[in-house]
Amino acid sequence: MSTAAVSRRGTAPGRKAMSARTESWLRIIAPVAVGAIVLGGWQFLVTVVGVSEYLLPSPASIATQFVEYLPSILSAMYITGMNALIGLLVGSILGIGLAALAANSRLVDGMSAPIVASIAVIPIVALAPVLNSMFGADSQFSRQAIAALATFVPVFINTLRGFRQTRAVHRDLMRVYAASPGQVLRTVTLPTAKPFIFTGIRIASSLAVISALVAEYFGGPRGGLGGLISTSAASSAYARAWAYVVASIVLGLLFYVATLALERLANRRGGGS
Amino acid sequence: MNQAQHGAPSQTTADAVTVTGVDKTFDTRSGQVHALQGINLTVKAGEFVSLIGPSGCGKSTLMRIIADLDQPTAGSVAVFGKSAGQARLDQDYGIAFQQAGLLPWRTVAANVGLPLELHGVGSAARAARVAELLSMVGLTEFADRYPDQLSGGMQQRVAIARSLAESPSLLLMDEPFGALDEMTRERMQTELVRICAETQAAVVFVTHSIPEAVYLSDRVVVMSARPGRIQEIVPMRLDGERTESLREDTRYFEMITAVREALHGGNPGGGIATGGLATGSVAASAPVRGAETR
Ligand SMILES: Nc1ncnc2c1ncn2[C@@H]1O[C@H](COP(=O)(O)OP(=O)(O)OP(=O)(O)O)[C@@H](O)[C@H]1O
Ligand SMILES: [Mg+2]
Numbered sequence: 164m165s166t167a168a169v170s171r172r173g174t175a176p177g178r179k180a181m182s183a184r185t186e187s188w189l190r191i192i193a194p195v196a197v198g199a200i201v202l203g204g205w206q207f208l209v210t211v212v213g214v215s216e217y218l219l220p221s222p223a224s225i226a227t228q229f230v231e232y233l234p235s236i237l238s239a240m241y242i243t244g245m246n247a248l249i250g251l252l253v254g255s256i257l258g259i260g261l262a263a264l265a266a267n268s269r270l271v272d273g274m275s276a277p278i279v280a281s282i283a284v285i286p287i288v289a290l291a292p293v294l295n296s297m298f299g300a301d302s303q304f305s306r307q308a309i310a311a312l313a314t315f316v317p318v319f320i321n322t323l324r325g326f327r328q329t330r331a332v333h334r335d336l337m338r339v340y341a342a343s344p345g346q347v348l349r350t351v352t353l354p355t356a357k358p359f360i361f362t363g364i365r366i367a368s369s370l371a372v373i374s375a376l377v378a379e380y381f382g383g384p385r386g387g388l389g390g391l392i393s394t395s396a397a398s399s400a401y402a403r404a405w406a407y408v409v410a411s412i413v414l415g416l417l418f419y420v421a422t423l424a425l426e427r428l429a430n431r432r433g434g435g436s
Numbered sequence: 437m438n439q440a441q442h443g444a445p446s447q448t449t450a451d452a453v454t455v456t457g458v459d460k461t462f463d464t465r466s467g468q469v470h471a472l473q474g475i476n477l478t479v480k481a482g483e484f485v486s487l488i489g490p491s492g493c494g495k496s497t498l499m500r501i502i503a504d505l506d507q508p509t510a511g512s513v514a515v516f517g518k519s520a521g522q523a524r525l526d527q528d529y530g531i532a533f534q535q536a537g538l539l540p541w542r543t544v545a546a547n548v549g550l551p552l553e554l555h556g557v558g559s560a561a562r563a564a565r566v567a568e569l570l571s572m573v574g575l576t577e578f579a580d581r582y583p584d585q586l587s588g589g590m591q592q593r594v595a596i597a598r599s600l601a602e603s604p605s606l607l608l609m610d611e612p613f614g615a616l617d618e619m620t621r622e623r624m625q626t627e628l629v630r631i632c633a634e635t636q637a638a639v640v641f642v643t644h645s646i647p648e649a650v651y652l653s654d655r656v657v658v659m660s661a662r663p664g665r666i667q668e669i670v671p672m673r674l675d676g677e678r679t680e681s682l683r684e685d686t687r688y689f690e691m692i693t694a695v696r697e698a699l700h701g702g703n704p705g706g707g708i709a710t711g712g713l714a715t716g717s718v719a720a721s722a723p724v725r726g727a728e729t730r
Contacts, residue, residue: 335533350554
């Protein structure tokens, strides 16, 4: 064991250069391979072992449904995507705004702490039907509100933490220059907090999609992914329900990747100020 | 008391800094820390005064009080005849902190230009001044780099350039050359001497190096620790000339010995004090050479 480790270390430089290239390939190939194996095993269970299609639709039949219902899936993705996006935007703005107030005022900080803590533990599953019946059967508002609520918490918490990262020496420097509060915000506070804010938004992005879906699942206007999953399942069209689930995953990933890219962009050198 | 007190009100220009009976205690969880006690110090306009003393004797604290970043527990501070707060608002001083304190998301040039930018200097004038300052500290090629791409010494030089940006008539410098190699250090010292002669700026300069304090200063303030007090103020009789040949002059070594003795006077136990490492090692080599020349 130990000799192997030593000899491996001995030839490290050559190996490292090679492994760097193979590693980047592996990054792409590994998940694809895992996915293929899982799907293959799944298909095998249904077609060869004979698990009932009713219990577990095969990947092939889900794919067929996906293609067949593509227009409906796309419009559902658009509706759910818009609900999640509006929620994400509104929740982020509220989260950043309130965090800015809390960072500057002990009073707001003290008042907001219990409110944020209780928002964080609100069960969306319970809130969704209530808001749905409050705002009527033809309004998307309740879904957007729920997505905003789910977004608000991580954005608020991360932003507030970001606002508290300002280094003492930078604060001293701003005081020395007799900088106005606006100048302090622009030159020191915001650039310091920026990476934290975008991390909060990235974390919130998946939550926004999930909560919009869940809210759609519990009544209100149909058409969104959540609603269609619920109706398909109710009419025992399980393969179709699964096709909508796949679409939901794609939508969630889309949000995640987009906000991740945004975060990377914001953290790039020189992106500040 | 052996502090140099300039009791009579000055002629035409106000003294750069007047510190009168300043005490500073910090309340910490483990009790009170007496950082400064009974500090009296006057720095005349255009005068170069160094603070030297063991680590923790309150040099940085005194500097922060002069800069209006901390408030004294007792006593008062005047800068150019105004309160420290007013002097800060009027931008009467430039400061280089013990840590460089650069903004990591700004380039070197943008860091140096920060005070000019905040005070509304136009971008053309700003660029010209930044270029001038960067060439002065020898970092012209690094203008577009970011602070984390520079060595510690280079970062310090950026901070020095930033403190000089507005040609202040008072410079507060807290161990600005601490992270520099000996060659760069001597070059920066010469440069600082030139700038001070040019701008007639008064300087309060914290250092752990006795030769550096002697070379640069009109007076060296020797402090002792716990509580931080002024042990002695040693006037440098070097006739104001600061040339490279001074570094080999007999009087220079005599002054080094004088400061060294003042430092050790407050510490009869010998160089066991926390600051002993830095000050002791330099002092140990320099006076020996001095003795030889004598
Ligand atoms: N904000 C603070 N709170 C509590 N104690 C402090 C604070 N700032 C400084 N002190 C204490 O005051 C004393 C003087 O500190 P100061 O930083 O002025 O020392 P210094 O002479 O600059 O030391 P060094 O040469 O190591 O930089 C120290 O004992 C330190 O612990
Ligand atoms: Mg210090």
